[in-house]
Amino acid sequence: MSNLLSVDPVSRIEGHMSVSTAVEGGRVSKVRISGNMYRGLERLLLNRHPVDSARIAQRVCGVCHEVHGISSITALEQIYRVVPPHNGQVLRDMILGLHIVTDHLLHFYNLCSPDYIDYSAAAGYSGRDAEMKNISDWISSSGTKFVINKTPGDYIKDKGTARRFALHYFQALKIRAEAASGLALIGGKVPFIHALLPGGITTEITPDTLMRYYRVLTETTDFVNNAFIPDVMELAERYPEYFKIGGAYDTFYAHDSLKYKKGYLFTSGVIIDGEKRKFDYKMVKELLNSSYYNPDGSPNESAKGAYSWIKSPRYNGYPLETGPIARAALSNDAGFRQLIARYGQTSIRSSVMTRLLARAYESRRICNYLFERSEDFVIGKPTIAHVDLQKKLTGEGIGFSLAARGALIHHIKAYDGRVTDYKMIVPSTWNFGPTAAGKHGVAEKAVLGTPVRFGGDSGSIEVGRVIRSFDPCTACSVH
Amino acid sequence: MLSRRDFIKRCRDISVAVIGAEVFATDIAEGFMRIAASKRPQIVFVQGQSCTGCSISMTYGNESDFIDFVTRLVRVQVHPNLSFSQGHGYIQMLEEVTSAGGHILVLEGSIPQRMKKACLLGEEPLYDALKKHLQKAYAVVACGTCAVSGGIPASGRNETGAIDIDQYMRQCGISKPLIKIPGCPAHPDRLMGTVAYILGSGKMPPMKDGVPQQYFGNLIHNNCGRFQYFSQDIYLKDFEIDKHSCLLKKGCRGTITKSDCPTRRWNGGVSVCVESNAPCVGCTHNGWPFKENIYYESRNIEDLPWTDFKKNVLGMGKK
Structure with missing residues (x-):
């Protein structure tokens, strides 16, 4: 007998998504993930x-408000046949990098952590920390x-941890707002920087712009090192079973992104059957x-x-997983392998906890990179x-870029100043696409086999954890 | 918690943020004083065809601070991105609040009328489900241009039949006080400040066509930091070299778009689009994202195709 359970809607993600599952013998035996909102941006x-x-x-x-702009502009610049000046490229990396780190913070604390922490345990604080007291009283x-x-579910209920997480x-x-x-300061406003135009960044950058950037980057880095990484590691220690839950195909995909003198922070490629290959766009359908x-x-x-509403992208027929874990796998990052080795993981394989750790680990890498990259700016x-x-553009451009959630492509065809074809292939499309040609999408595959100990009206928290470990963005995935 | 003196000071800050003057500080303070934590107004967020940009914008704050808003001013009951619950538990909570009534419903995004599956709220199409959540609302806030006038989802051929909340309520025969906060995304002060105003003063803010006048009363152009360049006919020609000129000939829509962006500014007041030397794209305008090119360049300003510009700017003195 199978038991039908659904999480509809999945809250604490971007957008409109539902997951329906059948559970047999305590594990998910069937799954469907639906993207439930369509706007039709390409059309x-x-x-x-x-x-x-x-x-x-x-x-x-x-949510990932700057990444699509940058990918789209990169494609446009190919049609214009213009290369942004050095400073323009540096500024874009500075925008992308800092934005991605703050996106990771939003994901971990505000979207994902309530899957693990029972925040009601943070109530009743009577100590001397005023900030803690306010939060505790409020709860x-x-x-x-x-x-x-x-x-x-099996939440962390001890007061100390719950209060620290709260x-x-x-x-x-606060760090995100900072x-x-x-x-x-670089782009006028966020969300949606308007200073991003084909050719570079319009803003006049002065030393004080850079100083402010440096200050917020320092604050962000401190928070990543002192809170984000230890907190994710704490979850990894408390929920070791999640290294075995939420595995997908172990196929990974990333683009060259975030440039610096020595090359790129993240390297491009595809991993299929444990073998790294060059990424070939022609293989994508x-x-x-x-x-x-x-x-x-x-x-x-x-x-x-x-x-x-989500399509099913395939690479030579394979569903690919993308995101921080894929970037770590493609870069075959020694530091990351060391980190997961603490938890007995000998290689980078997809799981709920490896995804969470990859996000925190990469945040630190990006922060360090940004200190170096921002020094490349020449006042x-x-x-x-x-x-x-207004140019009557004709041509084709493909912007290979990245978002917090993985590898991103904007593909534009234009004729005589009009868009004739626009295609976006977005990280959450790869991760959350439905079953096609006999193969489940990546997240569907990850949900299959998930042990369900807790169920009920609201669906299973375990399934919720698997889904949120990808940091889904439904608006992006459908577009 | 806050001392009374800190509290009045905070209300003064809010008053300045909301109304641009300290005069209402005591009104607002008294308004807040009357509200015990458990009686704070309840806010319910619903997302239609949206990108979540308005919610994210709100969390960034500007003059108004999101954490203060959530922990001191209102009770956020349901928010798709924040609510700890999921699935049916989440929908149940939404239904509990909206069936009891008296809540402020904030809608982000448009509503697909023709292709109803293009936006679901739980298992139901949003078009069918939204009615019951509006029925007993105290007020409705359309947050962002998509909710106010259809925005991007309603542009082009509008294949899903995206409509705004005003059209939706008329179709469903619902009449509720409606406050429109256009913007792509909505500015955090304009959303949180409006709610704070209702709370503090106990009444609706002065509005024209549902749009609060303290935020959207004047053309961006009239308060633009580059107005004097416009007056002297100094227009930007080359983005690489010109860093301070008027952007009108690059298609800047500050002359047809009403908002207090130039004085209110964004993200802690650090900047605003025009200051980054980028033309205003008119994201608070009900025509956004427009039929003609977003960057409509023109050799002569008289050739710009906007009738409102001709009437309101050229007609007011500049030949």
Whole structure:
């Protein structure tokens, strides 16, 4: 007998997603993951001026708010045949890197940590730390419902840990706001920097801009080192079983990204069957078997056999996992291997806990990188090469880039100043695509076999943990 | 917790942030004083066809601080990105709050009317589900341009039939006080400040067509830091060299877009789009993201195709 359980909707992620599972003998035996929101960004860009995509495609997602802009601009610059000046490239890396780290903080503390921590245990504090007291009082007396978790599970209930996490929950929000001000100084405002145009960054960068950036980067780095990494490690110690839960295909994929003198912080490639290969874009196909589209790509909510708005990208037929774990695997990062070796992991294999650790570990790497990268900026040199924003562009461009959640592609075709084809292949599309051609999507595969000890109306917390370990972004995945 | 003196000071800060003057500080303070923690207004967030950018913008804050907002001013009852619960437990909580009523419902994103599966709330299409959550609301806040006027999802051919909350409520025969906070994304002060205003003063802010006038009363152009370059006909030609000129001939929509961006600024007041030498794209305008090119360049400002510009800016003196 199988028991049907669903998490509908999956909260604490970006967007609209549901997971339905059948549980047999205490494990998930069947799974379907549905992306439940569609806007049609690729299609509404058709016939617009290609440069408009810089502003509209940027708004695919308000969580990973700078990554789509940068990928789209990279594609546009190929059509313009313009290369941004050195400073422009440095600024973009500074934006991308800091943004990605703060995105990781949001994911871990605000989206993911309530899967493990029972925050009600933080109530009743009577010590001398004023900040802690405020938070603790608020949790006990506010009557605010969003902190109530009715999903049964094996949460951490000791007061000390719950209080420390509660403090960090709010500190993460503060650090993010601080870091956002650093990004806004470069780009005008966030979310959605408008200073990003084909050719570079429009802003006049002065030494005080860089000093402010340096200050927020230092604060962010301190928080990553003193809170984020130890907190994730604590979860890894307390939930060692999650190194065996949530494994997918162990196929990984990443792009060359975040440049520095010696090359790139992250290296490009694909790992299939334990073997690293060069990434070849021609091998990528998006299947529509289980998605709400007609063969021509137009939306069709009653398409036969469909259950998701997300498409199913395949690389030479393989579903690929992307994200910090894939970046670590492709770079075959020695530091990361050492870190997981503490928990008995001899190689980088996909699991819930390895994903969480990869995110924290990479945050530290990116912070260190950004200190080095920001020193590459040469005050007084141009940040942008001028281009004609009205030009009747014809051509094709592909922006290979990255988001917090993995490898990102924007592919633009233009004719006579109009977009004729726009394709985005987004990290969460890879990770959350539905079953197609007999193969489950990556996250579906990861949910299969998940042991379910706790179930009920709200679905299983274990399934929730597997899903959230990918840091899903549904708005991105469907676009 | 806060001392009374700290509290009044904080209310003064909020008053300055919301209204731009300290005069309402005591009003607001008294408003807050009356509200015990358990009686603070309940806020429910619902996301339609959206990107979550407005919620993220709110967490960044500016003059107003998100953590203060959540822990001292209101009770955030349900938020898709924050709620600790999931699945049915989450939907149940939403239903408990909205069926008891008296809540402020904040909608982020548009609502697909034609292709209903293009946005679900739990197992139901948002189009069908939203009604019951609105029925007993005290007020509705349309947060961001998608909720206010359809925004990006409603642009182009609008294949999903995305509509804004105003159209939706008319179709469903629901009449509720509606406050519109346009912006792509919505500015944190304009959202949190409006809620704080209602809370503190016990009444709706002065509005025109549902848009609070203290935030959207004037053209960006009129308060623009580069207004004097416009007055002297100094326009940006080359982004590489010109760093302070008027951006109008690069398609800046500050002359047709109403908002207090130039004075309020963003992300802790550190900057604003035009200050980064990027043209305003008009994200608070109800036409956003527009039919014509976003960067509409023009050799002569008289040739810009915007009728409102001709009427309100050229008509007011500049020939």
